[in-house]
Amino acid sequence: MQFGIFTVGDVTTDPTNNTTPTENERIKAILTIAQKAEEVGLDVFALGEHHNEPFVPSSPTTMLGYVAAKTENLLLSTATTLITTNDPVKIAEDYAMLQHVADGRVDLMMGRGNTGPVYPWFGKDIRQGIPLAIENYALLRRLWDEEVVDWEGKFRTPLQGFTSTPRPLDGVAPFVWHGSIRSPEIAEQAAYYGDGFFANHIFWPKEHFQRLIAYYRQRFEHYGHGRADQAYAGLGGQVFMAKNSQDAVKQFRPYFDNAPVYGHGPSLEDFTEQTPLTVGSPQEVIDRTLTFRETFGDYQRQLFLMDHAGLPLKTVLEQLDMLGELVVPTLRKEMDAKRPAHVPDGPTHQSQIERMAARAAAKQVADADEQSAVAAEAARSTRTTPVGAGTGAAFGIKGA
Amino acid sequence: MAENTTPAKKLVAVSAGLSQPSSTRLLADRLAEATVADLRDRGVDVELTMIDLRDVANDITSNLMTGFASTKLQEAIDAVSNADGLIATTPIFTASYSGLFKSFFDVIDNTALTGLPVLIAATGGTPRHSLALDHAMRPLFSYLRASVLPTSVFAATEDWGSGAADDGFPTLPDRIRRAAGELAAAVAVSKRSTEVKDPFALDSSFSPIGAYGAQ
Numbered sequence: 001m002q003f004g005i006f007t008v009g010d011v012t013t014d015p016t017n018n019t020t021p022t023e024n025e026r027i028k029a030i031l032t033i034a035q036k037a038e039e040v041g042l043d044v045f046a047l048g049e050h051h052n053e054p055f056v057p058s059s060p061t062t063m064l065g066y067v068a069a070k071t072e073n074l075l076l077s078t079a080t081t082l083i084t085t086n087d088p089v090k091i092a093e094d095y096a097m098l099q100h101v102a103d104g105r106v107d108l109m110m111g112r113g114n115t116g117p118v119y120p121w122f123g124k125d126i127r128q129g130i131p132l133a134i135e136n137y138a139l140l141r142r143l144w145d146e147e148v149v150d151w152e153g154k155f156r157t158p159l160q161g162f163t164s165t166p167r168p169l170d171g172v173a174p175f176v177w178h179g180s181i182r183s184p185e186i187a188e189q190a191a192y193y194g195d196g197f198f199a200n201h202i203f204w205p206k207e208h209f210q211r212l213i214a215y216y217r218q219r220f221e222h223y224g225h226g227r228a229d230q231a232y233a234g235l236g237g238q239v240f241m242a243k244n245s246q247d248a249v250k251q252f253r254p255y256f257d258n259a260p261v262y263g264h265g266p267s268l269e270d271f272t273e274q275t276p277l278t279v280g281s282p283q284e285v286i287d288r289t290l291t292f293r294e295t296f297g298d299y300q301r302q303l304f305l306m307d308h309a310g311l312p313l314k315t316v317l318e319q320l321d322m323l324g325e326l327v328v329p330t331l332r333k334e335m336d337a338k339r340p341a342h343v344p345d346g347p348t349h350q351s352q353i354e355r356m357a358a359r360a361a362a363k364q365v366a367d368a369d370e371q372s373a374v375a376a377e378a379a380r381s382t383r384t385t386p387v388g389a390g391t392g393a394a395f396g397i398k399g400a
Numbered sequence: 401m402a403e404n405t406t407p408a409k410k411l412v413a414v415s416a417g418l419s420q421p422s423s424t425r426l427l428a429d430r431l432a433e434a435t436v437a438d439l440r441d442r443g444v445d446v447e448l449t450m451i452d453l454r455d456v457a458n459d460i461t462s463n464l465m466t467g468f469a470s471t472k473l474q475e476a477i478d479a480v481s482n483a484d485g486l487i488a489t490t491p492i493f494t495a496s497y498s499g500l501f502k503s504f505f506d507v508i509d510n511t512a513l514t515g516l517p518v519l520i521a522a523t524g525g526t527p528r529h530s531l532a533l534d535h536a537m538r539p540l541f542s543y544l545r546a547s548v549l550p551t552s553v554f555a556a557t558e559d560w561g562s563g564a565a566d567d568g569f570p571t572l573p574d575r576i577r578r579a580a581g582e583l584a585a586a587v588a589v590s591k592r593s594t595e596v597k598d599p600f601a602l603d604s605s606f607s608p609i610g611a612y613g614a615q
Contacts (some may be wrong), residue, residue: 083467135610153610184600185608192608204468265465274470 001335002346003328004044005037005320006236006303009057010219012310015258020310020353027063027311033306034067036317038074046077046109046303051085051118054260061094067164068102075348079200079303080111080179085122086272091136092164096322097123099169107175109198109234110137128155130185135340139191147338172303172356175347177234177301187212188299191219196232196347199296201260202305205274206295209235218355225337229343234301235292238277241322245280251315252279259309282326289331297337300346302327302331309363318358408445409591411435412479413487416453416501417523424523425452427555428489430573431521434580435487435587444588449479460500463507473507481512484590485519485583486546488537492524498535505540513544518587519579521553523599530554549586551579 009030014018018076019030024226045067057063064076076098081091091108099106112129113119119126135153142149143164152158164233168174178194180186181204192198201209213233220231242253244274249268256268256279271277278288289302306324307316336345345351413432417424432448439446453460459473469477480486490501505513520537524530533552541548559572570578 083441131610134608185606187600188602188606189608204472205468208468211599262466265471266462270462270470271466272469391419 001044001267001332002301003332004042004046004303005306006046007307008048009050010260010261011056012053012306014310015254023056026313030312031063032315035070035315036320038071040320042324044075044077044303046079048079049082051121060068061098064099066097070195075105078108080109082113083110083136084112084129085118085124088136088140089143089164092140095174096166096168096181099174104169109177109179111179134189136313144168146278164262170353172352175352187216188219191216192223194225196234198234201237202236202238202276210295230388232347233296233299235296235299237289237304239285239304240279241282241285245284248279255309256312282322285327286330290334293335298343383387407594408447409484409586410586411446411485412449412451412483414451416498418454420557424489424491426485427523428520430517430576431487431553431580434576435583438580438584439587442584442588451476453504457500460503460507464503469507477508482593483516484593485517485587487519489521491533492522492529496532510544513546514590516546517583518546518588519583523555525557527556531558549582551582553579570588584589
């Protein structure tokens with residue numbers, strides 16, 4: 001199982017001393033945090049994409065390219081890549097390029113974005129959010145999976161004889177997660193392609209996502225990618241730790257009370273009870289996170305939000321030390337021990353190479369079967385007397 | 401009881417009254433009692449749920465900010481969404497329904513009340529506020545595609561002390577009876593509470609690869 005962190009890259013005033021980092025300080029802090037993730041033994045760093053204040057990461061591959069150069073093992077991902085307002089051609093090229101730069105340590109999470117005006121800023125219509133996510137991703141897939149693409153759609157200029165450059169590393173596209181908090185269409189899309197589904201459930205009660213993930217799993221099986229429990233699920237999480245619970249609550253409360261999204265709303269206690277937010281000792285974080293597996297089934301990726309709401313860099317780095325030393329090793333051991341052998345581990349470039357090879361082999365077998373069935377039918381039809389009830393239709397051969 | 405009886409109709413009364421005791425809640429009670437009595441006369445079994453928005457006021461505010469409902473608020477939302485009939489009662493504040501009343505309907509999905517028979521009712525200090533029912537409440541429920549009944553009930557303070565009309569105009573109890581009769585007739589034929597809604601139902605035209613450029 002993969003453990004990591006994701007950041008939305010908000011520039012927020014620290015409510016305890018009323019200081020606000022500059023854009024430059026925040027961007028540099030994010031890059032430091034990413035390197036720290038590798039240092040403390042985490043597997044994944046995922047970066048958001050935003051085009052409005054108070055968020056700074058508008059150009060994720062630029063930042064991830066830097067992190068790639070500074071790290072050895074860390075898997076670089078996004079949270080999320082805007083599949084609605086970005087040109088799929090540019091996504092295909094940017095992330096294939098990043099794959100080469102990072103030696104395959106790249107995957108992506110697709111999202112539709114959370115801010116209305118971003119659509120018109122990029123010449124799109126928010127009412128077309130789902131159709132944009134569906135069509136753009138269909139094109140993105142083809143740009144990665146097929147060498148030369150002829151394409152015509154509703155939302156961008158047609159392509160004739162286009163080859164996106166560079167080609168994906170080893171001919172295998174990055175693994176893709178689809179993030180959604182309420183749309184069954186996106187869960188259906190993830191299931192159709194056999195992609196991952198990421199439920200960022202940090203702001204919502206678990207029951208909501210339990211149903212959405214169960215639906216994704218069921219549809220993953222329906223589309224023939226494996227059993228429901230073999231689908232790729234990822235979850236968000238949000239924690240703040242101190243050696244003992246009371247200190248954690250005391251330190252985090254001012255940040256919680258003034259945080260973007262939920263600040264000045266519910267109490268810390270209510271929010272902790274109603275959402276996965278855990279403020280307490282490392283052991284409490286372990287206990288809470290283990291319940292996610294009970295709720296959603298064995299899953300492949302756990303990402304924590306650690307660096308928002310104005311928390312200073314120093315505090316975030318201390319939190320990452322605790323996460324890496326005191327929490328993740330135990331979680332990794334427990335989760336891996338509980339995961340049955342037939343359930344896949346977190347997806348990597350290597351596992352994608354194997355999966356695509358298996359898929360190609362299966363397709364070859366299917367094609368060969370069809371060919372031999374056609375040949376057998378052809379042989380049969382030359383006989384004067386049909387043998388038994390062996391018509392083509394009985395063998396599922398069209399037009400027989 | 402026989403085993404194959406039809407399930408009881410679900411009637412929900414929402415009161416946005418704030419004081420305790422509240423004349424808005426009193427009006428909701430009277431309307432609910434009259435509707436239940438009318439349904440019983442028609443031989444229709446009914447289950448009544450009373451919701452005081454005062455009890456979930458903080459939860460409503462939190463929901464506006466976080467985007468999700470607490471367990472207690474979700475129960476109230478589910479009750480209203482799956483009802484066969486709704487009695488919606490609010491005090492008139494500053495020429496309209498109260499902010500709390502509006503906020504409750506703001507946190508409900510805007511398709512959840514489609515086809516729901518709604519009896520609208522309000523209280524106010526003087527009868528001069530009564531048009532708020534027609535210029536504010538009726539459009540709110542029309543927007544939600546609920547089916548608002550023709551008779552709405554406004555109770556000014558003075559209505560609670562007026563008896564049988566000397567002047568021939570209908571009194572508050574008359575109006576309550578007439579409105580309850582309209583609601584009972586709609587509830588009696590509603591199938592909303594027994595309909596199973598699939599939250600994951602996709603539009604029949606939906607395709608995971610889209611209609612354009614698909615292979």
